Amino acid sequence: MDMQTERTEVVLPGVVEPEGLFLRTSPLPEPGTGQVVVRMEATGVSFAEQQMRRGRYYDQPPFPFVPGYDLVGVVQSAGADTAPGLPGQRVAALTKVGGWASHVIVDADDLVPVPAGLDAAEAETVVVNGITAWQMLHRRARVRSGQTILVHGANGGVGSTLVQLARLAGIRVIGTASPRHHDRLRDLGAIPIDYHTDVSAAARAIAPGGVDAVFDHLGARSVRNSWRLLAPGGTLVAYGSAATRDDTGSKQRPVLEILARVWAWNALPNGRHAYFYNVWSGRALARQRFRVRLRHDLTQVLQAVAEGQITAQVAARFPLARAADALRLAESRTVIGKVVLTP
Template sequence: MCRAFGPPSGLTLEEVPAPRPGPGQVLIRVEACAVNFPDTLIIQGRYQTRPPLPFSPGGEVAGAVAELGEGVAGPPPGTRVLAMTSHGGFAEMAVAGADAVVAVPEGVDAVTAAALSYAYGTTLHALRDRAALRPGETVLVLGAAGGAGLAAVQLAKLMGARVVAAASAGKLETCRDAGADAVVDYRQEGWRERVRELTGSTGGVDVVYDPVGGPYSEPALRSLNWGGRHLVVGFAAGEIPRIPLNLPLLKGCGILGVSYGAFAKREPNANRALVGRLFAWVLEERLRPRISATYGLEDAAAALDALLSRNVTGKVVLVTEPQPAAR
């Protein structure tokens, strides 16, 4: 529970009454809940939305339907589902809107399912729907060793692209293991020149996947080829960059916002199809989410601290009870 906005150390583990689903809602018995960067912001009161105190963080849960609210036809109780909840997921029971619930197919465990929605859903929506990524194009991934970044490396490769992964020096090998064709340490001066060397005669990259922001966005945008697309995914560096608008004019490129949560709310059927594509790749063993660590609910603060200290490669997931090994 978050009873006052502040750091992860302020969270408390408590027994509270189970929530009840309202009209249009589903109650889920949570088996796993992914830990994401927005969770670190929401408990500090720095996110774009502020739930009323007290609340539980956690917006990406996998588990079984326990109860249906008024007016909800399904899925029936007992069905294993994945859902985006915005908050409330660091708990044994959580409520989600029925439109935000997607059935989990047999053969996909709870930890894997919980890791798919935010990072992989955002990334597939970004690369496929927003950037219209084509086979043979080159993608520059910023923050490539984080949850969203590794998802971008993996999915861009699945879609037939060449991937240049930008991360700190100690995490470059993780990016290579995930399939990156080339890597660059973007903490070093002159990293943009290194990207130019790696792209050679093509003149630059075709797509930038940017969940980082801060001082990294403008050099990445300047690395785009003519007609390239810069995907604005988030601002993990903590600063929203101020981009000179002459750059997209000179490069004929696009700066494209990626709001996966809004897409999922506005187009729930399209989102179910998107998540279904991710599940299919998992079952075909063409996609395996990178799980950095799993924690129990009692260690939620430690999980958030690990994310804040940049000690995570891939995804972190909370579990309410011991789970089978992730795929």
């Protein structure tokens, strides 16, 4: 068992370049009632952290803070009122912030067991990405076998997971990406489209009657075109505003613009549907119901990876001390999958 007395964490002090991140150490925390200390084995660099670095994530905490949306690790110690036998278990958890640390305090009820034999970094790639992809596909769009979907950014962490989950369900996938990623998308079972070209025309050439669902992380301008690509009865799921990552001004405005369009489209009597998805929107449910749903959905994804039904897309691995390099690579948009941090 890890006998360390200190933890190391990566601090985001403000709106800085990646090199502005810094490491600090602090005493190893003691878990409170209902909590555990997880010794981190892998944590991810997602789009959320890229926005947070710019002060652009719509509900990020005040600076300074420790980023890190999710993690996989081993329970090191457990507080009162937790299930027996937790220490020593490998688990996954959503944290939203705080994951970029050697040891992290997590509510025990938020832990999801990781199947035995699954590599920690591989499991990490499908925590927030897997939850997002699974719930958008099966809980929001509810796409069925034989239908056709369009995935924007199909080479990304969420996109590459979504492609594989859809193909596993018998769904035809059209995916946008830079041409350098097209061979890999074909390997995953998607029909690639160059996102630099007229995506709408290319998608119509493949699916003349429209697609049954579009998954769009780009923002308000893109979702307008995505809405027009829907077949009768189709569903648009927007889940980000990547195209506004480097904008200035209100960080809430890009999300509010999407929400306004979603509301307006759903008011139309045309049989199509639109949603804005965020994994934390499930907290509108009763807290326990949110946890049960999250645990079920993430378990499905982790099991699919463990059984080889989908392949974890680890773009690169960096130690915490090289968090700046990891963030730089993730922001370059040159990789398929997810950049992972290790202790």
